[in-house]
Amino acid sequence: MAAWTAYLTASHLLERRVEEQLKADAGLTHAQYEILARLSAAPGRRLRMTELARTVVVSKSGLTYQIGQLEKRGLVERATCPSDDRGVLAVLTEQGMRCLERTAPGHVAVVRELLIDLLSPDELETMARVMRKVEAATHSSARALP
Amino acid sequence: MAAWTAYLTASHLLERRVEEQLKADAGLTHAQYEILARLSAAPGRRLRMTELARTVVVSKSGLTYQIGQLEKRGLVERATCPSDDRGVLAVLTEQGMRCLERTAPGHVAVVRELLIDLLSPDELETMARVMRKVEAATHSSARALP
DNA sequence: CCGAAGTGGTTCAAATTTGAACAATGGCCA
DNA sequence: TGGCCATTGTTCAAATTTGAACCACTTCGG
Structure with missing residues (x-):
């Protein structure tokens, strides 16, 4: 069980540092950054809400809220899904893409420093x-x- | 970076399952369970608030809130620190200890199932x-x- | 074609979390 | 001793998160 405790402590601390860096550097939550990142990697830079909720692992309502925030800042737009009228697609805007490109290096640097490069x-x-x-x-x- | 993504997904999912089990099984948050567990392992079953906040990795105010909740349920008490009048000690009560003993087996089972036993x-x-x-x-x- | 059962998203109230501002001490050094 | 700065925990408002209740729509099975 020592491994589990070590894991908990380390992952909390890691999360905290990452969060800190993103907030200071780009005013983004880690969850928000993950959303942008997953969108940027998706075909057409768009994903269904549910799909996004599954990969980012946040409750559905939490995602609705976060997408709302990102939309206010013009980093993401909503579009209706052509194949299913119930569906909503979150689409990364051009501005969102630029924001991500601007933010990624610092983020990657932290992750490397605190995890990747240690291994x-x-x-x-x-x-x-x-x-x-x-x-x-x-x-x-x-x-x-x- | 694939390792990082895998880590994020896995840790989120893991956290979610653990949280789910604890909530269903004992009405405890994972954070609350961690507090009880750390206290039970500490000498005198008591720890300073700051110390606790550091190991559980929650903001100070978050800890104040959680200890408040646990106190309401009689699982924890506050005591003033003899060596430092500013300090507050969180003390695990007898009832808190019993609650932990009752809850631990299920928790450990989940952790083993989803992590330890896979390795x-x-x-x-x-x-x-x-x-x-x-x-x-x-x-x-x-x-x-x- | 019709209605039951499911899905996908949003809304709402309630619980939690955070950061900044405070009040109260402790500690150090001239 | 007195003054100044760091630490401790709490309080407060604001931001976030969650789960349950809800619509709108899709999918089946008859």
């Missing part, structure tokens, strides 16, 4: 493998519930 | 080592700021 290639590879396992495990245990 | 001894050891490195790194970079 040997082996360790990094192990981390990634472990995290994929955890993701798979949470998914399967989740499907058992409903 | 080989080697992987587990690597994880723990990595997390200690991360903790050290965040500490040193923090001290540089003020």
Whole structure:
């Protein structure tokens, strides 16, 4: 269980530093940054709300709120989904893309400093493998519930 | 950077499952559970507020609030610190200890299911080592700021 | 084609979290 | 001793998060 405690402490501290840097550097929450980043990587720079909520892992209502904030700042727009009238697409705007490009270097630097660069290639590879396992495990245990 | 993304997704999902289980099983937040757990491990089952805020990694005001909640439920008491009149000690009550003992098995089961049991001894050891490195790194970079 | 059952998003109130401002001490040094 | 600065915890308003209740729409099964 020592590993679990270490994990908790480290992940909290890491999250805190990342949050701090993003807020100071670009006035963004980590959640908001993640939204922009995921959108930028998606085809057409757009994703369904639900899809986004799943990957960023926030409640649906939380995402509605955050998208609202990002929309106010002109970094994201909403568009109706052509294939499903209920659906809403979050679309990264040109301005949002520029914001992300401006912010990414500093963010990446922090992540490297506090995580990536501390690890040997082996360790990094192990981390990634472990995290994929955890993701798979949470998914399967989740499907058992409903 | 793929490792970072995998880490983010996995840790969010993991946190969510843990939170879910604790809430359903004992009506506790993960943060609250951590508070009880850290207290139970401390000498005299008591810790200074600041110390607690550091290890649980929540803002000071957040801790004040949470301790308030736990106090209402009789799981924790406040005591003044003998060596420093400003200080406040959070003390785990007998009832709090029982609550923790009742809750721990389910919590541990989830953590094992979603993390520990997925890993080989080697992987587990690597994880723990990595997390200690991360903790050290965040500490040193923090001290540089003020 | 019709209605039941599901989905996808939003809204709303309530709970939580945060950061800044404060009040009360402690500690250090001239 | 007295003065100045750092620390401790709390309070307060504002921002965020969540879950439940709700519409609007889609999908099935008859």
